[in-house]
Amino acid sequence: MRPDPTRERRWRPTGLGASGGSGRHGQPPRGLVVALLLACATLITLDYQGGNDSPVEPVRRVMGEVYGPVEVGVATAIRPVVSIPRWLRSQDSMRDEIDDLEAQNAELRQQVNTAGYDRNKLAEYDGLTAAAGSLGYALVPARVVGLGPSQSFSSTVTIDAGSRAGLRPDMTVVNNDGLVGRVLRVTRTTATVLLVIDADSVVGGRVGESMEIGMLHGRGVLGDEGRLDLELIDTSVVPNRGDTVVTWGSESGAPYVAGVPVGRIETVFSNVRDGSQRAVIAPFVDFGALDLVGVVVPSGTDSDRAVVEADGSIR
Amino acid sequence: MTGxxxxxxxxxxxxxxxxxxxxxxxxxxxGVVPNLVLLVVVGAALVRGAQFAMLLGFAAGVLLDLAPPADHVAGRWALALLVVGYVAGRVALDVKPTVTAVVATVAASSFLGTSVFAISGILLRDPPMAVPDLLQVVGASVLWDVVLTPFVLPLVMTMFRRLEPDRATS
Incomplete structure (x- = not known):
């Protein structure tokens, strides 16, 4: 199928009759152009000035309620098709085995990655049993059903769990490999997650080996080059290459709980002028291939699905 | 019929x-995907002219701004697709509808739309990003849109032609 040259007349319809009183088609009345431009400007201003309480927020929510379930449906329908290549390659049992091994592998890797942090943590917080209690989270499993295009220059995804699954804004999202991001807003059945590599994302980070704290900023680039910048608060410390960075955590675990692995230090830059250090972090999570994630919820949250409790049991 | x-x-x-x-x-x-919404707006502009395409571009942009997982300042895609609808509609008046012209219109519209969006982002610092990264995304999205043109544009243009009331008989 291709545009048929014999129908060329259709390109310049005269527009006499039913459609609009604009005279020639293709030359919109100036009033309409101005009105639409003003509408855009108004919308941008409203949302830009409003911040988190912007009047656009309720509309976003309504759109989420409408389009969220559609995205979930389409993603569920397409998932078997996407996994056909994998299915062809291996038998059912083999695939299960691989999945198990992968999960085990990720768990072990995570243990290794946080070993330094855990050791320090133990030494530092020995006797503070309250701190140990704060590590007991429950996880709500969810799948990524929509990925915000890079053309929008923000790294966000839609997941198929919402307020009915016990989610609220400012909850930590993790996967097998480490920190994914935080929940921005929820509808009943879906939630929007801001990935840590987004340019607007700031996470408190701690270098596992030295326990130094700093701020992790996303760069807004998705794909293989997705990186985070770490700026340490104590500028006299030089972080080591290869050190693991974990989340520092906030009070009451919102938006980020403590001790989740984020990435490994790849390169370190020193600013000669003010003596500060900037480290580039390669995240553990492959943000180009996100699928199964877990949302950290308080233990005992009511949910419409099975919740993985802190001790590994499924409720 | 209008409804x-x-x-x-x-x-x-x-x-x-x-x-x-x-x-x-x-x-x-x-992370760059084909911008199908933009292709629909361009298709509408080629068949129905700038006025319809501007209105559709605005509506489509608002949708793109608000539907999950969008999180940028609302109104930016609305502005970008509004401009795309206007320009593509004007182009359709001046050139013959050859395959080359359609592909060129799509490429130009894609470049224009993504650039307007990126520039509005730079002005609003939403988010603060480096120009080389922006250019890489713009280039990739033009490429994607051109690749998808032979599959999407004929479909969209046929659909909008069928919907044209006073031409259904010809």
């Missing part, structure tokens, strides 16, 4: 939006 046309147009844009967010994300290159 019907608007309904079908919104349906087409919604389908494009969901496809680009939930299906094409599997084949995304560095």
């Amino acid at each position: 019907m046309r608007a309904f079908v147009a919104v349906l087409a844009v919604s389908a494009a939006l969901v496809l680009q967010v939930s299906v094409f994300s599997y084949v995304a290159w560095q």
Whole structure:
């Protein structure tokens, strides 16, 4: 199928009759152009000035309620098709085995990655049993059903769990490999997650080996080059290459709980002028291939699905 | 009939939006996916002219700004697609509808639309990003849109032609 040259007349319809009183088609009345431009400007201003309480927020929510379930449906329908290549390659049992091994592998890797942090943590917080209690989270499993295009220059995804699954804004999202991001807003059945590599994302980070704290900023680039910048608060410390960075955590675990692995230090830059250090972090999570994630919820949250409790049991 | 046309147009844009967010994300290159919504607006502009395309572009942009997982300042895609609708509609007046012209219009519209969006982002510092990264995304999205043109544009243009009331008989 291709545009048929014999129908060329259709390109310049005269527009006499039913459609609009604009005279020639293709030359919109100036009033309409101005009105639409003003509408855009108004919308941008409203949302830009409003911040988190912007009047656009309720509309976003309504759109989420409408389009969220559609995205979930389409993603569920397409998932078997996407996994056909994998299915062809291996038998059912083999695939299960691989999945198990992968999960085990990720768990072990995570243990290794946080070993330094855990050791320090133990030494530092020995006797503070309250701190140990704060590590007991429950996880709500969810799948990524929509990925915000890079053309929008923000790294966000839609997941198929919402307020009915016990989610609220400012909850930590993790996967097998480490920190994914935080929940921005929820509808009943879906939630929007801001990935840590987004340019607007700031996470408190701690270098596992030295326990130094700093701020992790996303760069807004998705794909293989997705990186985070770490700026340490104590500028006299030089972080080591290869050190693991974990989340520092906030009070009451919102938006980020403590001790989740984020990435490994790849390169370190020193600013000669003010003596500060900037480290580039390669995240553990492959943000180009996100699928199964877990949302950290308080233990005992009511949910419409099975919740993985802190001790590994499924409720 | 007008209501019907608007309904079908919104349906087409919604389908494009969901496809680009939930299906094409599997084949995304560095997170860049074909901008199907923009292709629908360009198709509408080529068949129906600038006025209709501007209105559709505005509506489609608002949808792209508000439907999950969008989180940028609302109104930016609305502005970008409004400009695309206007320019593509004007271009359709001046050139003959050869395949080359269609592909060139798509490439120019894609470049224009993504650039307007990126520039509005730079002005609003939402988010603060480096120009080389922006250019890489713009280039990739032009490439994607041109690749998808032979599959999407004939479909969209046929659909909008069928919807044209006073031409259904010819």
